[in-house]
Amino acid sequence: MSTRHVLLGLLAAGPCHGYDLKRQYDARFPQARPLAYGQVYTTLQRLVRDGLAAVDGTDSDGGPERTLYRSTDEGSRELALWTDQITAPAPFVTNEIFAKVVVSILVAAAGAPTGPDGRKPDAAAHLRAQRAAHMERMRELTALKTAPGADLSTVLSADYALAHLDADVRWMTTTTARIDTLTAEVNAA
Amino acid sequence: MSTREPRPSPESSALISAHGLRKSYGRTEALRGASLELREGEILAVAGASGSGKSTLLHCLSGIVRPDEGVVTYGGEQLGLLPEGRLGELRRSDFGVVFQFGQLIPELTALDNVAMPLLLAGMRRGPAQQQAGEWLERFGVRGQAELRPGEMSGGQSQRVTLARALVTGPRVVFADEPTGALDTLAGEQVMTALVHTARESATAVLLITHDAQVAAYADREVVMSDGVLRSGSDDVVGQEAARREG
Amino acid sequence: MKADIRIAWILARGSERREWWRASLTLIGALLATGSALAAVTVAAVSGQVSLPYAHGLLDRPGERAGVVFTLVLLLVPVLGFLGQCARIGAVHRYRRMAGLRLAGASPGQVRRIAAAESAIACLAGSSAGLALFLGLLALTGHTPRPVAWAGLVAVVVAVPVAAALVSALALRHVVASPLEYARRTVPSAGRRAALGFLIAATSIALSALLLLFPVGRRVTPPVLLVLALVLLTGAGAIWVAGASSAFIGRTLTRRARRPAVLIAASRLAHDPWAAARTHAALLLVTVVAVGFVGVRAVLLDTLTDSARPMSLAFYTTGIDLAGSAVLVALAISTCALAVGTAESLATRRRGLAAQAAAGVPHRVLAEAVLLETALPLAPALLLAGLGGTVVYVGYAMIVVTASVPLLPLLVPVAVLVLCLLAAATSLPLLRRAVNPAELRFT
Numbered sequence: 001m002s003t004r005h006v007l008l009g010l011l012a013a014g015p016c017h018g019y020d021l022k023r024q025y026d027a028r029f030p031q032a033r034p035l036a037y038g039q040v041y042t043t044l045q046r047l048v049r050d051g052l053a054a055v056d057g058t059d060s061d062g063g064p065e066r067t068l069y070r071s072t073d074e075g076s077r078e079l080a081l082w083t084d085q086i087t088a089p090a091p092f093v094t095n096e097i098f099a100k101v102v103v104s105i106l107v108a109a110a111g112a113p114t115g116p117d118g119r120k121p122d123a124a125a126h127l128r129a130q131r132a133a134h135m136e137r138m139r140e141l142t143a144l145k146t147a148p149g150a151d152l153s154t155v156l157s158a159d160y161a162l163a164h165l166d167a168d169v170r171w172m173t174t175t176t177a178r179i180d181t182l183t184a185e186v187n188a189a
Numbered sequence: 190m191s192t193r194e195p196r197p198s199p200e201s202s203a204l205i206s207a208h209g210l211r212k213s214y215g216r217t218e219a220l221r222g223a224s225l226e227l228r229e230g231e232i233l234a235v236a237g238a239s240g241s242g243k244s245t246l247l248h249c250l251s252g253i254v255r256p257d258e259g260v261v262t263y264g265g266e267q268l269g270l271l272p273e274g275r276l277g278e279l280r281r282s283d284f285g286v287v288f289q290f291g292q293l294i295p296e297l298t299a300l301d302n303v304a305m306p307l308l309l310a311g312m313r314r315g316p317a318q319q320q321a322g323e324w325l326e327r328f329g330v331r332g333q334a335e336l337r338p339g340e341m342s343g344g345q346s347q348r349v350t351l352a353r354a355l356v357t358g359p360r361v362v363f364a365d366e367p368t369g370a371l372d373t374l375a376g377e378q379v380m381t382a383l384v385h386t387a388r389e390s391a392t393a394v395l396l397i398t399h400d401a402q403v404a405a406y407a408d409r410e411v412v413m414s415d416g417v418l419r420s421g422s423d424d425v426v427g428q429e430a431a432r433r434e435g
Numbered sequence: 436m437k438a439d440i441r442i443a444w445i446l447a448r449g450s451e452r453r454e455w456w457r458a459s460l461t462l463i464g465a466l467l468a469t470g471s472a473l474a475a476v477t478v479a480a481v482s483g484q485v486s487l488p489y490a491h492g493l494l495d496r497p498g499e500r501a502g503v504v505f506t507l508v509l510l511l512v513p514v515l516g517f518l519g520q521c522a523r524i525g526a527v528h529r530y531r532r533m534a535g536l537r538l539a540g541a542s543p544g545q546v547r548r549i550a551a552a553e554s555a556i557a558c559l560a561g562s563s564a565g566l567a568l569f570l571g572l573l574a575l576t577g578h579t580p581r582p583v584a585w586a587g588l589v590a591v592v593v594a595v596p597v598a599a600a601l602v603s604a605l606a607l608r609h610v611v612a613s614p615l616e617y618a619r620r621t622v623p624s625a626g627r628r629a630a631l632g633f634l635i636a637a638t639s640i641a642l643s644a645l646l647l648l649f650p651v652g653r654r655v656t657p658p659v660l661l662v663l664a665l666v667l668l669t670g671a672g673a674i675w676v677a678g679a680s681s682a683f684i685g686r687t688l689t690r691r692a693r694r695p696a697v698l699i700a701a702s703r704l705a706h707d708p709w710a711a712a713r714t715h716a717a718l719l720l721v722t723v724v725a726v727g728f729v730g731v732r733a734v735l736l737d738t739l740t741d742s743a744r745p746m747s748l749a750f751y752t753t754g755i756d757l758a759g760s761a762v763l764v765a766l767a768i769s770t771c772a773l774a775v776g777t778a779e780s781l782a783t784r785r786r787g788l789a790a791q792a793a794a795g796v797p798h799r800v801l802a803e804a805v806l807l808e809t810a811l812p813l814a815p816a817l818l819l820a821g822l823g824g825t826v827v828y829v830g831y832a833m834i835v836v837t838a839s840v841p842l843l844p845l846l847v848p849v850a851v852l853v854l855c856l857l858a859a860a861t862s863l864p865l866l867r868r869a870v871n872p873a874e875l876r877f878t
Contacts, residue, residue, distance in 0.1 A: 128412075128419070138405035146381050146406075162402055169401040173238070244875070253793045253872045274797075281795035288875065292790035296702035301689075308695045309796060353794070 002099070003035070004043050005082045008052060008075050009103030012110045015056040015070040018044060027189060028102055032095065044069055052078050079107065086130055089137035089165055097130055097168070101175065105186045123183070127176045131169060138165050203262075204229045204393050205250055205361060210259035212245050219245035220256065221416035227361070230391035232384060234404035237413035243397045244365055246413065250395065251284050251363045252276040264360075281309055285354030285362040285392075287383075289369040292350055293338040299325060299349045300334040306357045324352040328382045344375030348382060355386055362387065365397045380406045439545060443552035446532070453782060457524040458557045460775060464518040465561025465595050466568070467768065468511055472591040473569045475507035479647065480584030499754065501648050506761045508644035512637045513765040516717020517772040518599075519633060522554075522606070524779045533607060543612070550607050551600035558599040562592045626709025630674050633716045638667055658834075662827055666727065669823025670720035674712050677719065677816035681708035684811050695796070696803035703808055711812040714776040718769040718855070722820040723827075725762050726847045730828020732759065733841035766851070770858045777809060778862040785869045792870035801870070802863050809859040813852055821848035 010016065010024050018040050025035045047053035052075035056068040071079070083104045087096045104123040144150065145158035175182070205227040212220040219242040227233050227250075237243050248254040250261055252268045261268040263283075268276065280286070293302045303321035308314065325331045328348040330341075338346045347367060354362055364383065368376030384406050387394045398404050412419045447454065478500055529550075536546050566588070573580070580588070641663055648659070685705025692698040704711065732755050739751055781788070788801060824844065832840050 131412075132410075135401065135405065135410050138401060139407070142402075142405040146384065162405065166401045177238070248793075248872050248875070251793075253875075277792075277795055277797050279795075280793070281797075284795070286794050288790060288793075290786075290790075292787075292794055294699060294702065294791065295787065296706040297689075297698070301698065301702070305695060305698075306795065308693075308698065309800065314691075314693050 002082065002096070003039065004047055004052075005079060006099055006103060007040070007043055008047065008071055008079045009083075009106050011053060011069060011071040012076070012079065012103075012107045014110070015068045017066065017068060021069075028186070029099070047075065051075075079103070083107065083126065086133045089134045089168070090161070097127075097172065098175075100126060101179075101182070102186055105183050109183075109187045124176055124179050127172050127179070131172050134165050134169050134172070138162055138169075141165075202229050203227065204231075205261070205263050205395075207246075207250055207261045208259055210246065210249050210256045210261070212242075212249060212254065212256045214245075218416060220249065220259075222259070223413070223416060223418045224259075225411055225418050227393050227395055229360075230388075230393055231409070232387060232394040232396060232407040234396045234398060234407035234410040235413055235418070236398060236401070236404050236410055239399060241413045242416040243399075243413050246418075247363050247365050247395060247397055251286060251361075252279060253286075281306055282357055283360050285357070285359040287347070287350050287354050287362065287364040287367045289366040293346060293353070295338050298335050298337060299330065299341070299346075302338070302349060303353045303356055306353060310357065321352070321356060324356050325349065327386065328352050329378070342375070343371050344378060347371060347375070347379050351379065351383055351386075355390075355392070358390065359392060361393045361395065363395050363397075366399070367396075368398075368400070368403055376403065436548065439548040440552050443549045443556065446549070447553060447556070453525045453528070457521055460521040460524065461518065461554065461557040461599075462561035462564065464514055464521055465558040465599070466565040468514045468518070469562040469565030469591060469595050470569055471507050471510045471514065472595075473565065473588055475504045475647075476587040476591060477569075477573070477578075477580050477584055478507070479504045480580050480587065502754075503757070505644045505648045506758060508640060508647060510761060510765055510768075511640050513717045513721055513768040513772070515636055515640070516633065517768050517775070519629065519717075520714065520772040520775040520779070522603070523776065524782075527783060530607075547604045547607065551604050554603040555596040555600040558596040562595040566592045626707065626711075626713045627678060630678065630709060630712040630716050633713070634667075634671050634674065637670070637717075637720060641667060662727070665823060665827055666720070666723050669723045669820060669826075670716075673719040673723065673816045673820040673823070674716045676819050677715050677812045678709045678712035680815045681705075681711045681812040688811075696800045696807060699800070699804040700807035700811065703804075704811060708812075710780075711808075714773055715813060715816060715855075717772055718766075718851070719816055719820045721762070721765045721769045722817060722848060722851050723823045725766060725851070726821050726824025726844045727827035728758065728762050728824075729847055730824065730841055730844040731831050733843060734828060734832045734835060737839065737841075738835055766854070770854055773809070773855055774858040774861050777805065777859045778865050781805065781862055781865050781869055786875075788866065788869050789872060789875050793872060793875060798867065798870065802866060805863065805866060806856055806859055809855055810852065813855055817848040817852055821845065 006025060006029075007021055010021050010028075016024075019037070021044075022035050022037060022040045025040075044053060048055060048069070052072060053069050054072050056070040058067050083100050087100070101123045104126055108122070141158045141162050145155045145162075203226040206225070208224045210220045210223045211218070221242075223242070223246055225233075225235075225246075235243050235246065245254065249256045249259075252261070252263075252271070255269060263279070268279075271279070286292070293299075294305070297305070300318055300321050303324055304314070304317040307317035307320060312320075322331065322334060325334050328351060330345050330348045330352070333341050333345050333349065338349070341349070347370075351367070354364075362383070367383065368379050371379065380403060383394065386392070394407070396404070396407055404410050447458070481500060482497070533546050533550055536549065537543070541549070569588075645659070645663060649656075681704040685701050685703070685708060688697055688701030689705050692701055735751070735755065791801065792798065821844075824847070828844060829840060
């Protein structure tokens with residue numbers, strides 16, 4: 001899961017302290033590995049270095065824990081690009097898709113500026129597009145395994161990938177059905 | 190074996206097209222303005238949750254049911270304008286249907302079941318049974334020819350149903366959850382047989398399924414939700430590919 | 436017991452349309468049975484010589500009255516056939532429901548009681564309605580039966596539902612014993628058993644009618660016994676022929692058939708040959724009687740006109756016509772039973788028929804198959820029934836020593852066949868409704 005983009009997404013709602021960001025991250029992605037403080041600050045520093053985030057001020061105490069960070073215009077554009085991007089269909093991509101869905105909702109709630117082609121981030125549309133990409137890959141794999149003369153190892157590996165992609169598709173279908181509830185929950189948190 | 194040569198498929202010829210279909214059963218609105226196009230020789234998957242109106246769509250497209258509103262066109266003719274007799278004739282000669290549950294006559298053997306459409310078309314019993322036997326052979330169920338549907342496994346009877354649907358060399362096969370009652374391997378056998386034969390004879394297939402792995406056998410997919418169809422966004426995938434390269 | 440009746444009532448209230456058909460038709464059958472039995476009891480209760488202003492004095496003398504009672508009791512046979520067909524309606528669902536109750540924890544006795552309550556309720560309604568109508572008729576005619584007769588009337592009204600309860604408990608004993616089998620699969624064809632059961636019941640009714648005609652002490656006239664035995668034997672033979680010919684014709688035509696409708700009909704006959712026997716049992720018995728009756732009537736009228744006693748001619752003619760109307764009523768009831776049976780068979784196969792129509796089988800072919808399925812086993816069976824009846828009246832003609840043997844009765848089996856086809860055709864609208872694509876939705 002791309003940590004830097006998730007942090008950028010969390011910053012979309014407004015400037016945040018580093019420790020606040022970690023707290024939010026853990027709360028929104030309970031199944032993921034908890035983010036270490038060190039990782040948060042390293043990522044934030046890199047974001048600042050790349051111009052995607054900026055320091056918004058420091059509290060009187062000083063020190064890294066008390067630094068406020070905010071997202072820049074450049075950062076918003078990068079975020080829009082990332083959320084829009086289709087994840088390459090391969091086994092175990094669900095976390096990434098989930099991250100994009102959640103971040104899309106956050107960005108939309110924060111009324112962030114539109115992406116490069118003037119489209120607002122739309123979680124449901126993203127899921128549909130992701131599903132289409134998954135189906136395309138599944139079609140390729142199916143054609144591969146049903147080709148005349150396909151050997152058993154090809155069939156088996158294709159089956160493995162198909163089963164996991166199928167799991168992703170199932171998850172995406174139910175998530176699409178639940179998208180309204182999810183939006184309310186994400187925005188309430 | 191097939192009495193038809195594979196037909197050439199010009200790029201954008203729609204074999205069946207439907208516009209703005211609406212159909213209600215009592216107070217339930219099954220279709221709310223569904224439109225789609227099925228091209229010659231194409232295998233199209235219609236995915237969606239149960240209750241989204243997929244089966245009703247299939248029934249409207251194959252002439253089994255007349256929609257309340259909207260037009261279904263097959264090969265240039267509007268199905269809604271055809272008399273019931275002609276529709277039945279179409280379903281016998283041009284369309285093949287495969288449903289999830291038994292459509293085989295339980296008292297007839299597999300061989301006679303597959304021969305039935307040919308008998309209805311006026312063929313004599315002997316040649317009809319012979320041709321039926323060849324089709325059973327193609328789907329690997331020749332050994333079950335003398336068995337009745339109740340004496341076969343689910344996968345076998347679905348393959349017999351498939352043979353029956355394809356025996357008259359139809360231009361379109363409508364399959365409604367053909368593997369719904371089968372386990373993975375049996376389902377795979379049925380789908381492989383269907384797709385293989387369809388490609389060989391350039392038969393178009395409209396495949397209704399809620400299973401992504403079954404839908405993956407098709408050339409493209411449309412998603413149905415709440416009585417309306419959404420395309421599987423082939424265009425989005427194309428755009429994405431372009432963006433990655435750019 | 437109250438809980439069981441309550442459960443039966445809940446089941447009845449929540450049931451689908453088919454159950455209402457079954458209940459209504461059972462009610463009508465019970466009504467007919469009760470009416471016939473009540474009339475028999477009332478007429479039997481009249482003792483000695485009386486002068487009643489009905490039926491041209493037919494009810495005046497004990498001898499003729501016994502004949503009337505005999506006829507009324509024999510009418511119970513076709514009514515029984517009708518009730519048997521009604522019991523088939525929704526039999527599959529019924530068995531499955533009972534099996535479900537057993538699997539949910541009901542004890543065998545409970546399930547038997549619930550099932551008995553279900554059938555008894557409909558029959559009680561029917562017999563009460565029959566009683567009400569009969570009492571109305573009595574009030575109109577101003578005839579008051581003796582107190583003994585009243586006891587008999589009440590006994591009849593109670594006996595009908597009780598008999599229904601017993602029979603349904605008997606019929607369900609397999610389901611009660613092994614519910615798991617019945618929970619999933621269709622009812623096994625018990626055609627042969629049912630036909631046999633019907634024959635036994637018909638024989639019992641005939642014997643008890645005979646006892647009424649010749650009470651203990653009087654000697655049974657050999658000809659009557661002979662005729663009765665002949666009718667029953669020929670009837671049994673015809674029923675057997677219906678089943679055997681179904682099997683034979685079914686098997687042969689399944690191999691040889693060229694036309695799709697014939698193939699479909701033949702395969703169904705071969706699959707379940709004794710279903711035809713069960714459906715047509717009552718009708719075949721009635722045909723034997725009808726053929727014999729038409730022949731005897733013709734011979735009798737010939738003899739009477741020859742002897743030329745015009746005054747008593749009316750007496751005899753009335754008696755004959757009354758008997759004739761009884762035969763017609765029996766024929767009508769049996770034909771209705773056949774219509775019910777055909778309709779029930781179509782209703783059970785609704786989903787399969789809808790799938791066939793969806794796959795492109797023309798309605799014409801399906802309709803033809805339905806008619807063929809009725810006609811094919813009936814033709815040889817009716818032939819045998821006609822033969823039996825012919826023996827009866829030819830024998831009578833020989834006893835009376837007439838030269839001319841009427842040939843008109845030979846047309847009766849043909850007329851019955853036509854009638855049966857018409858009865859089967861009444862269920863064709865149901866076929867049109869059955870192939871409704873909405874049936875395809877319940878996968």
